[in-house]
Amino acid sequence: MTTHDLEYDNPNAIEAHNMSVYYGSFRAVKDVSLAIEKNRITALIGPSGCGKSTVLRSFNRMNDLVPSARVEGQVLFHGENIYAPGVDPVNVRRRIGMVFQKPNPFPKSIYENVIYGPRINGWKLSRREMDELVERSLRGAALWDEVKDKLNQNGLSLSGGQQQRLCIARALAVEPEVILMDEPCSALDPISTLKIEELMFELRQHYTIIIVTHNMQQASRASDYTAFFLMDSDRTGQLVEYGSTSQIFQNPKDERTEQYISGQFG
Amino acid sequence: MSAQEQISVTSRTSEQARGQDVARLKWRHFKGRILSALGWFSILFGLGMLVVLIFDVINRATGIFSGGTNWLTWDFFNNFDSRFANRAGAKAAIVGTLYTISLTILFSFPLGVAAAIYLEEYARDNWFSRIVEINISNLAAVPSIIYGLLGLQVFARWLFLGRSILTGALTLALLVMPIIIVASRESIRAVPSSLRQASYALGATRWQTVWNVVLPQSIGGILTGSILAVSRAIGETAPLITIGALTFVPFLPRNILDIFTVLPIQIFNWTSRPQDDFRSLAAAGILVLLAILLTINALAIYLRNRYQKRY
Numbered sequence: 001m002t003t004h005d006l007e008y009d010n011p012n013a014i015e016a017h018n019m020s021v022y023y024g025s026f027r028a029v030k031d032v033s034l035a036i037e038k039n040r041i042t043a044l045i046g047p048s049g050c051g052k053s054t055v056l057r058s059f060n061r062m063n064d065l066v067p068s069a070r071v072e073g074q075v076l077f078h079g080e081n082i083y084a085p086g087v088d089p090v091n092v093r094r095r096i097g098m099v100f101q102k103p104n105p106f107p108k109s110i111y112e113n114v115i116y117g118p119r120i121n122g123w124k125l126s127r128r129e130m131d132e133l134v135e136r137s138l139r140g141a142a143l144w145d146e147v148k149d150k151l152n153q154n155g156l157s158l159s160g161g162q163q164q165r166l167c168i169a170r171a172l173a174v175e176p177e178v179i180l181m182d183e184p185c186s187a188l189d190p191i192s193t194l195k196i197e198e199l200m201f202e203l204r205q206h207y208t209i210i211i212v213t214h215n216m217q218q219a220s221r222a223s224d225y226t227a228f229f230l231m232d233s234d235r236t237g238q239l240v241e242y243g244s245t246s247q248i249f250q251n252p253k254d255e256r257t258e259q260y261i262s263g264q265f266g
Numbered sequence: 267m268s269a270q271e272q273i274s275v276t277s278r279t280s281e282q283a284r285g286q287d288v289a290r291l292k293w294r295h296f297k298g299r300i301l302s303a304l305g306w307f308s309i310l311f312g313l314g315m316l317v318v319l320i321f322d323v324i325n326r327a328t329g330i331f332s333g334g335t336n337w338l339t340w341d342f343f344n345n346f347d348s349r350f351a352n353r354a355g356a357k358a359a360i361v362g363t364l365y366t367i368s369l370t371i372l373f374s375f376p377l378g379v380a381a382a383i384y385l386e387e388y389a390r391d392n393w394f395s396r397i398v399e400i401n402i403s404n405l406a407a408v409p410s411i412i413y414g415l416l417g418l419q420v421f422a423r424w425l426f427l428g429r430s431i432l433t434g435a436l437t438l439a440l441l442v443m444p445i446i447i448v449a450s451r452e453s454i455r456a457v458p459s460s461l462r463q464a465s466y467a468l469g470a471t472r473w474q475t476v477w478n479v480v481l482p483q484s485i486g487g488i489l490t491g492s493i494l495a496v497s498r499a500i501g502e503t504a505p506l507i508t509i510g511a512l513t514f515v516p517f518l519p520r521n522i523l524d525i526f527t528v529l530p531i532q533i534f535n536w537t538s539r540p541q542d543d544f545r546s547l548a549a550a551g552i553l554v555l556l557a558i559l560l561t562i563n564a565l566a567i568y569l570r571n572r573y574q575k576r577y
Contacts, residue, residue, distance in 0.1 A: 065466060067390055094469030104460040106479060117468035120478065167464070174468055 010079065013038045013178050013208035014059055014096075019073035021054050021063060028054045029237040031073070034227055036178075041200055041209045043219035043245065046229035047265065051237020052212045055229070056180050059210065060096035061089035077178075094121055097176035101183040103163035105155030105170070110147050113155045113166055114138060117174035133173060141169035142199050161192025168199065172207075179203065181211040185218065197222040216261060220249045228257045320556075326549035337543075337550040346516040347532065351543035356551050358515040359532035362431065363500065363558065365519060366528055369435030370442065370499050375492055377439075378446030382488075385447070386454040387476050406444035413441045414508025422509050429510035430523045437505050442495040449491020453484040486570045493566035497559055503530040529555045 014036040021029040029051040036042050044052040054063065061082060063069040074081045082092045094117075105113050114134045118125060125133065134151070138144040143165040147158070155166050164184055171179055181200075185193040200209055200222055213219050219226050226248040228241045241254045252258040259265060325331045327338050345355025381402075389395040417437030427433040457480050465475040481488075506528060513535040515527040529551055536548040 060467065062463065062467060065463070090469055090471050093467055098463075098467035100460060100463065100467075102460060104458070104464045106461060106464065107483065116465075116478070117470075120465075120468065120470045120474045170464075170468065 011037055013077070014210075015074075015076040016055075016058075017074040017076065019055070019058060019071060019075060021051070021058055022068075022070045022072070023066065024068040027234070027236045029058075030232075032237075032239045034239060034242050036208060036210055037225065038208050039204055039206075040224040041204055041211060041222060042225040042227065043223035044210065044212045044227050044229060045214075045216060045219045045260075046237070046240075047231075047260070048214075049235065049237075050229040050231045052227075052229045053182055054237065056182055056210060056212050059178070059180055060093050060098055062093070062098060064089050094174050095176055096178040096180060097171035097174065098180045098182065099164070099167050099171055099184045102187050103160055103167055105158070105163050105166050107154060107156055109152045110138075110155050110158070110166060111151040113170050114173045117170060121174060137169040137173040138166075140172045140203070141165045142195065142202070143169055159192075161188050161195060164188060164192070164196060165199065168196075168203075172203075176207065178208045178210065181209065183212050183214060186214060193218070220245060228252075228254075228260065230256055230260070323549045323552050326546050327553050328550075329546075335543075335546065337546045338553060342547070342550055343554075347514055347535075348516075351541055351547060354536075354544070354547055356529065356532055356547075356554060358518060359527050359529045359551070360554060360558075361518055362511075362515070362526040363528045363555070365431050365522065365526065366434050366438065366506075367496065367500055367558075367562075369431065369522065370438040371492075371496055373435060373439035374443045374446055374495070374499075378443045378492065378495075379450050379488055381443075382447045382450030382454055383476055383480075386451050387472065387480065402444050402447050406448055409504075410441055410502055411504040411508055413437055414505030416440065417505060417509045427523065429512070429525050431519055431526045432522045433509050434506050434511055434526065434528070435522075437509055438499040438502060441502065441505060442499045445495035445498070446488075446492045449495065450484070450488045453487025453491065454480055456487065457483040482573065485573045489566050489570050489573075493563055496562065500555070500559055500562070501530055503528075503534055506531060529558075 012035040016032050016034050019029070019032045020027060032055055044056060046052050057063045058071055059075060059082075063071065071083050075083060077092070077096065080087070082089075106116060108116070111134055114137050115130055118130070118133060135144060135148075138147060143162060146162060147153075147166075155163065158166060164187075168179075168184075185196050188196065197218065200211070203209060204224075211219075211223065223245045225243065226245045227239055228248060229237050230240045231237045241248060241252060241257045243253075248257060249261055252261060321331070325334075328336045330336070341353075342355045343360065344357055345353060346358050347356075348354040385395065385399065385402075389398075414437060417433055417440065421427045421433040421436050422429060427436075461479050461483065462475055465479045470478070511531055512525055512527050513531055515525065519526045533548045533551040533555070536544040536551065539545075
């Protein structure tokens with residue numbers, strides 16, 4: 001069987017095999033193995049410091065930006081280990097996009113924010129193609145109707161929720177396959193949060209979404225799969241339980257999962 | 267906290283405690299007013315001195331208030347130095363200053379900013395980069411005459427550049443580079459890391475992130491710091507005298523390897539002559555030096571505003 005055939009049958013977008021992450025000599029995450037299904041929303045939950053953000057950042061090699069960080073084990077994307085020698089993290093990040101906790105639009109116009117990714121990736125686009133790409137991305141992030149008349153305004157002039165959707169549009173513009181979201185609603189009001197959650201369901205048709213969240217209600221209503229992380233006595237994060245969201249929330253197998261989702265700690 | 271204080275803290279609602287609060291609030295406001303008065307006085311003092319100084323210099327140079335001779339004439343710009351005050355001008359010094367400062371900017375700005383970018387965005391945090399860091403901060407505080415000695419030995423003698431404009435500009439570039447590096451690093455460090463991460467997450471390389479995100483965000487601060495550094499270089503006399511810049515130059519430099527003089531040296535030279543008229547010439551020279559300085563600062567402010575408007 002060639003890689004291509006494997007690819008065709010593989011229902012998973014990303015697979016982690018025995019992944020451990022170190023910061024210097026500190027082991028932040030230990031032996032995480034999980035498979036992220038394509039076109040589904042997977043939530044990573046757990047108390048603060050349990051390593052869920054670290055796991056998320058390992059999926060597009062954002063941890064490479066921390067000088068002391070090191071990853072062991074494998075993270076497979078299209079059947080290939082993204083940590084194999086010779087893999088360029090720049091290319092990985094283009095295909096696995098990311099949205100951050102705090103909205104972080106560039107202090108440029110809305111248009112320039114969206115076109116930034118295609119531009120730095122050297123896509124040769126005509127003016128019309130760029131306009132179309134910007135519109136498509138902003139529509140994809142459910143922001144087009146609100147900003148179509150002010151594309152030249154600074155991205156920072158938008159409200160917090162709009163800024164976060166601009167960041168999603170910016171991520172969509174480089175046409176990634178997976179979108180990682182690191183607590184994307186934690187800085188937003190409830191109405192903006194709801195809009196982002198609705199948007200995630202829309203995006204699921206075309207993208208695989210992995211979201212880190214502190215908010216258990218959010219995980220239970222807005223995800224298909226849930227992974228529960230917890231740190232042990234060495235403060236090392238571990239994957240405790242992983243399954244469909246309904247199973248995790250209604251019928252957890254692990255005692256600690258049940259305690260956490262019923263609000264007994266965390 | 268003592269027991270008594272505990273009680274006074276927990277019984278805030280009593281009449282007496284409220285009275286204490288009001289009295290204390292008055293005292294707190296009073297302290298605020300003292301500080302603002304102190305600030306006003308500081309500004310007044312500084313500005314007052316400056317105004318007096320400038321008025322005196324303007325008066326000496328042009329005689330505009332006391333009705334004396336005007337020395338800031340066309341001849342002043344068009345004549346070379348002379349041992350007769352009424353024939354002396356600052357042509358060579360003005361041209362020398364413009365030459366020297368242009369070359370200094372040309373050498374120090376790109377190198378300084380590049381070094382700052384390397385140290386902030388590329389260098390790993392190891393013993394080597396830490397030593398470099400400490401030394402750059404120290405170099406910014408080294409007296410300028412030391413740079414003059416360095417320039418004399420390295421540029422004038424070893425590199426056979428002599429007492430030329432090039433030697434002067436290279437020496438001044440060394441002098442201001444640490445200041446440019448320190449200011450640029452501060453400015454680069456102030457760029458939020460969330461913006462860098464946003465750029466990397468879209469598939470940008472390190473250089474693309476620096477060029478498209480970090481530099482546009484920090485260029486205002488980099489320009490301001492660099493201009494302050496260059497302003498310092500314009501007024502420098504000691505290192506240029508050390509490398510052997512002349513005080514009496516009755517011709518224009520033909521190229522950058524020619525001998526030269528600059529305005530501060532010319533001013534210094536005139537003030538040390540016995541005749542009073544030369545002191546008025548020196549005042550005229552000071553005004554020209556100030557004008558050049560203000561022009562460069564204005565240019566910096568213009569550039570900064572222009573770059574910031576892009577967003």
